[in-house]
Amino acid sequence: MTVLKRVPARSAGNLGPMLIVAVVVLALYWPLMLWVNAAQAQRTLDSGAELDCMTAISCATQLRNPTLPAPAQLAASFRTMSTPPMAPTSAPYNTLVTAGETLVGLIIASVLGVILAVALVASRAFERITLPWLIASQTVPVVALAPMLAVVLGQYGVQGWLPKALIAAYIAFFPVAVGVSAGLRSPDPMQEDLMRTYRASGPQVFWKLRLPASLPFLFTSLKVAATAALIGSIVAEISTISYSGLGKMLAENSRASDTLALWVIMLYGAALGIALVGVIGLVERWVTPWRAGQSR
Amino acid sequence: MTAVRARSRVALGGALLALGFVLLLLAVWTVWPYALDGVPPGRKALSLGLTLVGIIAGGLGLSAVAARTKGLIPALIAAGLALIAVEALLRAYGVPPGLIPTPTRVMQALWNARSVLLQDARVTFVQETLVGYLCGAVLGILVALAAVRFPFLERGALPYAGLFSSIPIVALAPVIVKAFGLEWTSKAIIVAVTVFFPVVVNVVRGLQSANPLLLDLMRTYAVTPAQAFALVRVPSALPFLFNALKIASTLAMIGAIVGEFFGTEGRGLGFRIQIEAGRFNLDIVWAAIVVASVLGIAFYAIIQWIEHRYTGWHASRRTSNGRTV
Numbered sequence: 001m002t003v004l005k006r007v008p009a010r011s012a013g014n015l016g017p018m019l020i021v022a023v024v025v026l027a028l029y030w031p032l033m034l035w036v037n038a039a040q041a042q043r044t045l046d047s048g049a050e051l052d053c054m055t056a057i058s059c060a061t062q063l064r065n066p067t068l069p070a071p072a073q074l075a076a077s078f079r080t081m082s083t084p085p086m087a088p089t090s091a092p093y094n095t096l097v098t099a100g101e102t103l104v105g106l107i108i109a110s111v112l113g114v115i116l117a118v119a120l121v122a123s124r125a126f127e128r129i130t131l132p133w134l135i136a137s138q139t140v141p142v143v144a145l146a147p148m149l150a151v152v153l154g155q156y157g158v159q160g161w162l163p164k165a166l167i168a169a170y171i172a173f174f175p176v177a178v179g180v181s182a183g184l185r186s187p188d189p190m191q192e193d194l195m196r197t198y199r200a201s202g203p204q205v206f207w208k209l210r211l212p213a214s215l216p217f218l219f220t221s222l223k224v225a226a227t228a229a230l231i232g233s234i235v236a237e238i239s240t241i242s243y244s245g246l247g248k249m250l251a252e253n254s255r256a257s258d259t260l261a262l263w264v265i266m267l268y269g270a271a272l273g274i275a276l277v278g279v280i281g282l283v284e285r286w287v288t289p290w291r292a293g294q295s296r
Numbered sequence: 297m298t299a300v301r302a303r304s305r306v307a308l309g310g311a312l313l314a315l316g317f318v319l320l321l322l323a324v325w326t327v328w329p330y331a332l333d334g335v336p337p338g339r340k341a342l343s344l345g346l347t348l349v350g351i352i353a354g355g356l357g358l359s360a361v362a363a364r365t366k367g368l369i370p371a372l373i374a375a376g377l378a379l380i381a382v383e384a385l386l387r388a389y390g391v392p393p394g395l396i397p398t399p400t401r402v403m404q405a406l407w408n409a410r411s412v413l414l415q416d417a418r419v420t421f422v423q424e425t426l427v428g429y430l431c432g433a434v435l436g437i438l439v440a441l442a443a444v445r446f447p448f449l450e451r452g453a454l455p456y457a458g459l460f461s462s463i464p465i466v467a468l469a470p471v472i473v474k475a476f477g478l479e480w481t482s483k484a485i486i487v488a489v490t491v492f493f494p495v496v497v498n499v500v501r502g503l504q505s506a507n508p509l510l511l512d513l514m515r516t517y518a519v520t521p522a523q524a525f526a527l528v529r530v531p532s533a534l535p536f537l538f539n540a541l542k543i544a545s546t547l548a549m550i551g552a553i554v555g556e557f558f559g560t561e562g563r564g565l566g567f568r569i570q571i572e573a574g575r576f577n578l579d580i581v582w583a584a585i586v587v588a589s590v591l592g593i594a595f596y597a598i599i600q601w602i603e604h605r606y607t608g609w610h611a612s613r614r615t616s617n618g619r620t621v
Contacts, residue, residue: 017452067475125362125370132371140589143466143550144565147573148581155395223462230464231550238466238557239570246467254470254558262471269467277462 033068034060040067065259077260078267088244095268098246101161101233102226102276105168109225110218112169113176120181121210137174145170146232147239154240164236164245171232172225179221183214219284226276234269246272302364309360316354316377323347323384335390343388351381394576405579406586413568413587420565421591423480424552428487432548433541435488436495443496444503444529454500461493465547466554473558483555483564490551491544495537502536503529538603545599549592 034057041059053059061070069077085092120127146167153163187209195205237247246269253261323346327335335343354377362370379399386398393401406413443450469486476482506529514524556566565588572580 014451014455017448018455021449021452021456065474123359125359128362128366128370129358129374130371132368133375136589136593140585140592143554144569144585144588147569148578148585151573151576151578152396227462227464231466231554234464234466235554235557239573250467250470250558254474257474259471259474262474266467266471270463273462273464274459 029068029071033066033070036067037061037063037070065257067259069260069263073260074263078264081261081264091246091249091264091268094244094246094249095272097161097244098230098233098237098269099272099276101164101236101245102168102229102272104161104165105229105233106172106222106226108165108169109172109229110176110222113173113221113225114180114218116173116177117180117184117214120177121184134174134178143171143231143235146235150236150240163240164233164242167236168229168232172229175221175225175228176218179217179224180214183217184210186217187213215288216284219280219288222280223277226280227273230269230273230276305360306364309357309364312353312357313361313373314357316350316352316357317380319346319350319353320377320380320384323350324380324387327384327387330387335388340388343384347381347384347388351377394578397579397582401579402582402586406583409580409583413565413583416563416565416568416584417587417591419480419560419563420483420552420556420588421549421595424483424555424564425487425548425595428484428552429491429544429548431484432488432491433495433544436492436540437499437537439492440496440499440503443500450500454497457493457496461497465490465551469551469555470558473555478559478561480560480564483552483560486555487548487551490547494543494547495540498536498540498543499533502533505536506532534607535603538599538607541599542596542603545595546592549588549595553588 037060038057041057041063044063045059053062060066061073066073081091084090087093116130120131149167149170150163153159153166158166191209191213192205195209200208233245234247234250236242237245238251242248246265249265250262253265323343326339326343326346330336330339358370358373358377361373383398383400386396397405443454465486468489472486472489473482476485510528510532511524514528519527552564553566553569556564557570560567565584568584569581569588572578572584
C-alpha cells in the first residue's frame with residue numbers, strides 16, 4: 001500500500017459546504033430508503049405476515065431486517081447496542097477491544113518496520129535481496145493470510161488478543177517499513193554535504209539528520225498502517241475463535257442476518273478508524289511541531 | 297587491483313552460495329524418506345546441522361553476490377534458499393501438514409486442485425475484482441472531474457472522501473453483502489466502493505497540481521478552457537491517477553476476498569481460504585494464497601506497465617527529492 005495522501009478535513013472554509021452536503025445527503029437518504037425498502041415491505045405484506053402496518057410505504061420504516069435502515073430504527077438500535085457501554089455484548093466495549101488489538105499491532109509494526117527500514121538503508125545487498133519481496137508483499141492480498149495465521153498461532157497456544165495484534169502487525173508492518181526507508185533517504189544531498197563539512201560521524205548523521213527527516217514519512221505511513229491494522233484485527237477476529245471485538249460482532253450478526261446491528265457495528269468501525277487516524281495526526285503534531293503549519 | 301579483488305570476492309560468494317544450496321538440498325535429502333513422526337534423532341540432528349551451515353554459507357554467499365548483481369536475481373535466489381530451508385526444517389521437526397504444509401505439498405495441492413482454483417480465481421479476479429475496479433475507477437474519475445469543475449463540491453464533499461478512506465472496508469462488507477445478495481455482484485460493489493475514494497482524492501489533487509505557469513502560458517496562447525484542460529491539467533493529473541490506481545489494485549483484491557468471507561455462492565478464493573482453513577486443509581489454503589498473490593502481483597504489474605507506457609515523460613521531470621516539478 002503506497003502512501004494515501006489525505007484531503008485536509010475540516011478547515012474553517014470547508015465547514016459550511018460540508019454541512020450543506022451532509023444535509024443534502026441526509027435529505028436524499030429518506031426517499032432512497034423508502035424506495036429500496038418498499039419492495040421488500042410489499043413482499044412481506046403479500047406473504048400475509050402479521051404486521052402492524054397497512055401499506056408498503058408505512059412498513060418500509062419498520063422492517064426487521066431492512067436493506068437501508070430508517071434513521072429512527074438506526075437510532076433505536078444504536079441505543080440498545082450501546083447501553084450499558086461496558087457490557088461484554090455492547091458495541092462500545094467491543095470497539096475498545098478491537099482498538100486495543102489494533103494499537104498493540106501498530107506498535108509492534110512500527111518497531112519492526114523501523115528496524116527493517118534502517119537495515120534496508122544500511123545495506124545495499126540486504127535491500128537487493130529483500131526489497132522486491134517487500135514490494136511484492138504490498139500487492140499480495142494480505143487478508144488471505146489471516147485465517148491461516150490464526151490457525152497456526154492458535155495451535156502453538158497463542159490465543160486471546162495476541163494473535164489478532166500479531167496479524168494486525170503483520171498487515172501494518174510493510175507500509176511502515178517502505179515509508180520509513182523512503183524517509184531515511186529523503187534528506188537533500190546538500191544537507192548531507194553540510195553534515196560532512198561539520199565532520200559529523202555516521203551515527204550523528206543518522207540521529208540528527210536522517211531520523212528527523214524520516215518522521216513525516218513515518219507518520220504518513222502510520223496513518224495508512226492504522227487503517228490496514230484495523231482491517232487486520234477485524235479480519236483476524238472474524239476468522240479465529242473470538243469472544244469479543246468488532247469482528248466477532250460482525251460475524252455473529254452477519255450469520256444472524258441482523259442488518260440493523262451490522263449497520264451500527266459499521267458506524268462504530270468507521271468511528272474507530274477515523275479516531276485512530278486522528279490520534280496519529282495529534283501525535284504527529286506533537287512530535288514534529290516544525291511541520292505543523294504545512295502538514296496538510 | 298580493486299577490480300580484481302572485487303571479482304574474486306564475487307567468485308567466492310558464488311562458490312559459497314552453491315555450497316549453501318548443496319548443503320540445504322542434502323538436509324532435505326537426509327530426512328526425505330521418513331514419515332513426519334518417524335524421523336530418527338540422528339538423521340534429524342544431521343539435517344538440522346546441514347540446514348544451519350547451509351543457511352550461513354548461502355546467506356554469506358548471497359550477500360557477496362547481491363552487492364554486485366542487480367535486478368530480481370538476488371531476491372529470487374533468496375526465495376529459493378528460503379523455500380528449501382523451510383522444507384528441510386519442517387520435515388526435520390516433523391511439523392504436521394495440518395499446521396504448516398511443506399512447500400512441496402503446497403505445490404502438489406496447487407497442481408491437484410488446479411481446476412477448482414482456476415474457477416475460484418475467475419470468480420474472484422475477473423468478475424469481482426476487475427468489474428468492481430473498473431466501475432469504481434470510472435466513477436471516481438467522473439466525480440473528481442465534477443469536484444474540480446464545481447468548487448462547492450470540492451469544498452463540501454471531498455473532505456468526506458478523506459474521512460471515508462480511514463474506514464475499515466471489512467466493516468462495510470457484511471452490510472453490502474446482506475443488501476445485494478450472495479452473487480458476485482455484491483463483492484464487485486464492495487470492490488468499487490473501496491476503489492472509489494482513493495481515485496477521487498488523488499485525481500482531484502492531480503488535476504489541481506497543474507503548474508500555474510503552464511496555465512498562464514496557455515492563456516497567452518489564447519487556447520480554449522477545454523484545450524487547456526486536455527493539454528495541461530490531464531497530463532499533470534496522470535501520475536496521481538496511476539498512483540491511485542496502483543493503491544486501489546491492492547485494495548480491490550483485499551475487498552473481494554474479505555467480501556467473500558461474508559457469503560458467496562460457494563466459489564471464490566476468499567471463500568476457499570475461509571472454508572478450507574476451517575477444515576485444517578492448509579495445503580489448499582496455501583495454494584489459494586499463492587494464486588491470490590500471483591494474481592495480485594500481476595494486476596499491480598500490469599497497471600505499472602501501463603503507467604510507464606503513458607507517463608514515461610514524467611520520470612525525467614523528477615527532482616532529486618522525488619517530488620514532481
